Amino acid sequence: MNPKPLLDYIARYIALTVEEQHLLLANINQRRYLKGQYVVQQGDICQFESFVLSGCLKSFYVDPDGHEHIAMFAIENWWVADLGSFIKQKPADYNVLCLETTELIQIHHEKLEELYQKIPSLERFFRIIIQNAFVASQDRIVQSMSVPAKERYLAFRKKYPLIEQRVPQYMIASYLGITKEFLSKIRSQLIHEQ
Incomplete structure (x- = not known):
């Protein structure tokens, strides 16, 4: 041990x-x-x-x-x-x-x-x-x-960068209380904003 x-x-x-x-x-x-x-x-x-x-x-x-x-x-x-x-x-x-x-x-x-x-x-x-x-x-x-889903996702990424790399997106969506489709849409928006 x-x-x-x-x-x-x-x-x-x-x-x-x-x-x-x-x-x-x-x-x-x-x-x-x-x-x-x-x-x-x-x-x-x-x-x-x-x-x-x-x-x-x-x-x-x-x-x-x-x-x-x-x-x-x-x-x-x-x-x-x-x-x-x-x-x-x-x-x-x-x-x-x-x-x-x-x-x-x-x-x-x-x-x-x-x-x-x-x-x-x-x-x-x-x-x-x-x-x-x-x-x-x-x-x-x-x-x-009180916080919109996009901001919750960004806060999650900032606070837990090691977790985002290790778990599937649908689990992150569940954690955030949104659908995996909505999370995919948020991620797509963020890519286009860069």
Whole structure:
């Protein structure tokens, strides 16, 4: 296992002693998923908070009519889970699917609760990243309600250039809440404007 990316990421927010690092590492697992494998499926209880070492995933909801709505993508050094399911240990609303062969470091819900008792600063770390995720989610809601699709796409490209290169356009359209045809039209307009 190569825990360095995880430890480096955590060090951006909190300082762990060597003993705390060893305790954390003793309570995590590394797992490899193949392209097309689910990390979480809608209806199951999300047991793990997952840190992406390599790969690309999507988190999405399938509505009663069978339409897919992408909530987020996750690439290296991002966290991914159905957070509501993980925190409340209730059935997941979202699927998490690997778009590429993916390596994850995973922390089981029970182990994380135990680690909070033994490493109090770890609870602060997760509070900070959950707060950041909440703010990003709020920003995305405001954008989807008030910003035209073309501007949302340009903002997506600017904010996530590595994701745009790794996922199909129809998935980006789903993430933006538009049809793939409309995204194609926007892309065509942008090419002609250059």
